[in-house]
Amino acid sequence: ITLGTGASVSGTGEYGEVSLVSQTGEIDLMDGASILSTGLIGIDAQGLRRGTGTAIEAQKAMALTSDRLYLADADHAAAITDGLVVDDALMAGFSRLENLFLTGREQIGFAGVLTLDVPALSLDTPLVADVTTIGTGGTTITARTVTLQNIQSDSAGADTYGANAGTIAVSADEIIIGPGHLRFSGYETIGLNALNNVIFTGAG
Secondary structure, three states, X not given: OEEOOOOEEEEOXXXXXXXXXXXXXXXXXXXXXXXXXXXXXXXXXXXXXXXXOOEEEEOOEEEEEEEEEEEXXXXXXXXXXXXXXXXXXXXXXXXXXXXXXXXXXXXXEEEOEEEEEOOEEEEEOOEEEEOOOOOOOEEEEEEEEEEEEOOOOOOOOOOOOOOOOEEEEXXXXXXXXXXXXXXXXXXXXXEEEEEEEEEEOOOO
């Protein structure tokens, strides 16, 4: 899917929604192209390429899906070529959202030093991994509600990144774990800190 130079796709109204799906391909935003929504933006693709001056802005929710979904800092984003990469520019708008849904059918990878601050975050994947290749990775997540689940497959992912020594710290009012089997790989330290409740749901 390609949005040409200066092209804009918008979802308006109280329940405005824009969904771009290319499960076996990529989404290309040429210079000045934009995806805007008063409600939800959903993207399901194997890659996202952006020219200069592009914008992806949702006012309420964003759902990003890929076989391999990566959140990466400036040192790592350009080097990742095997999935959809969420870079600093896209992450900068997450704090304005009410809900952020991240789905990796095979894995969700965090590369570099990252901070996410969103009201409600859902990670749906068999594998959460530190994929940092430069320095030591560190991810900090702050939210009211964090959901960790795997409805993508029947089993957890493999310990592919066991040699890494990253850290991940999740702080939320409530953490919901499950359903499904989920593995963390590439982390020396994992911190799940709930102010109120840790809720386990379903089998896993």
